[in-house]
Each structure stands twice: as C-alpha cells, then as structure tokens.
Amino acid sequence: MKDEAIRGAVAGHREAMALAPRRIGQLDRTEALRLLGSVSLGRIVFTHQALPAIRPVNHLMDGEDIIVRLHDGAALASIVTATHATDVVVAYEADVIDPDTHVGWSVVVTGYAHRITDDRELARFAARLRPWAELPGENAALRIKPDLVTGLQLTG
Structure with missing residues (x-):
C-alpha cells in the first residue's frame, strides 16, 4: 500500500511538472561543452x-x-575522405530532456x-x-572543431 502511495505521488508530481510552464535559459559555451561531455550519444548533421x-x-x-567514430561505407564517412584536403562544415546536437516533464538541456555545435x-x-x-x-574495416574517426556553440536549459 505504501509503495502504491509513493508511485501515485511521483506520478502526480510528474503530471504537474508536465503541465507547468517552462523557462528557457541560455547556456554559455563552457557549460554547454561540459554538458555535451556528460553524454555519449548525439546526432551529426551533414550534407x-x-x-x-x-x-x-x-x-x-x-x-x-x-570525436566521432566512422566506419567504411557509411554516408558520414564519405564526407571526409582520407585524401580530402579541406574541412567540412557540420552540426552536432546532443540533449537530455525528460520525456514526461520536458525539463533538461540541449546543445548544438556548428564547426x-x-x-x-x-x-x-x-x-x-x-x-x-x-x-x-562491430563492422570490418579500418579504424577511422572524425574530429569536429566547435566554432559556434549554443545551448538551452529547460526548467520547470
């Protein structure tokens, strides 16, 4: 019975948080990159x-x-070949946003x-x-040098 009451209270709190208005704050470059380093999964945007x-x-x-690992045959690997002399512009995004409360952060790097x-x-x-x-092929990686770093903190 006690466990049910706790689960009910938690569910009620999450529902209230989901309905509460959100505030968006800007993250500075240092904090945005720190948060980016706290996770290991993101999304790369390229042409x-x-x-x-x-x-x-x-x-x-x-x-x-x-640093992003590449593998042979992937579309991402084709944008930066070993013989490609110039850098390529990409964007990189990572976030942690609670699916129920929509509280968290998002960082976008262009570079x-x-x-x-x-x-x-x-x-x-x-x-x-x-x-x-695990795919056969060479060990390859991509380095993204951040130029523009933006980050948002979503609070309830």
Whole structure:
C-alpha cells in the first residue's frame, strides 16, 4: 500500500511538472561543452548528395573537440575522405530532456570536421569510443572543431 502511495505521488508530481510552464535559459559555451561531455550519444548533421542528413552517433570529447567514430561505407564517412584536403562544415546536437516533464538541456555545435589520420590518436580514441556495431574495416574517426556553440536549459 505504501509503495502504491509513493508511485501515485511521483506520478502526480510528474503530471504537474508536465503541465507547468517552462523557462528557457541560455547556456554559455563552457557549460554547454561540459554538458555535451556528460553524454555519449548525439546526432551529426551533414550534407549527403546535396541534401541534409542526420545520423545518431557515439561521441567523446577531446578538450573542446568532438570525436566521432566512422566506419567504411557509411554516408558520414564519405564526407571526409582520407585524401580530402579541406574541412567540412557540420552540426552536432546532443540533449537530455525528460520525456514526461520536458525539463533538461540541449546543445548544438556548428564547426569544421576533418578525418583524423594520426595512428596514435586513432588508437587512443578507438580504445575509448566503441562503435554501435562491430563492422570490418579500418579504424577511422572524425574530429569536429566547435566554432559556434549554443545551448538551452529547460526548467520547470
């Protein structure tokens, strides 16, 4: 009976939070990048065959840079080939938003991405960044250097 009362109180609190008005606050660059580093899943936005494309990916932070693992044959890998001399503009987004209360945060980074070619760096990142699926092929990664960083904090 006590457990039911607790579950009911929690459900009532969540319902009240879901109906409460939200406030949106801006996050500064430092806090936005800190929050980005607190999660390992995000979405990368890039151009593929002249159209916008979005892919969910695992990431890790290396200082302020975002590191994303690539695999052969993926659309994302095609935007930055090993012989591609120029950086490519991408956007990266991650968030943590409670599905019931809609309280949380969202961070969007826009910057230049390039393929990592240094074998020591690749080995270091491969040890820390597991791919979603084990696929045959080379160990490849992408470094995103943040240029524009925006973040929103959603509070109830």
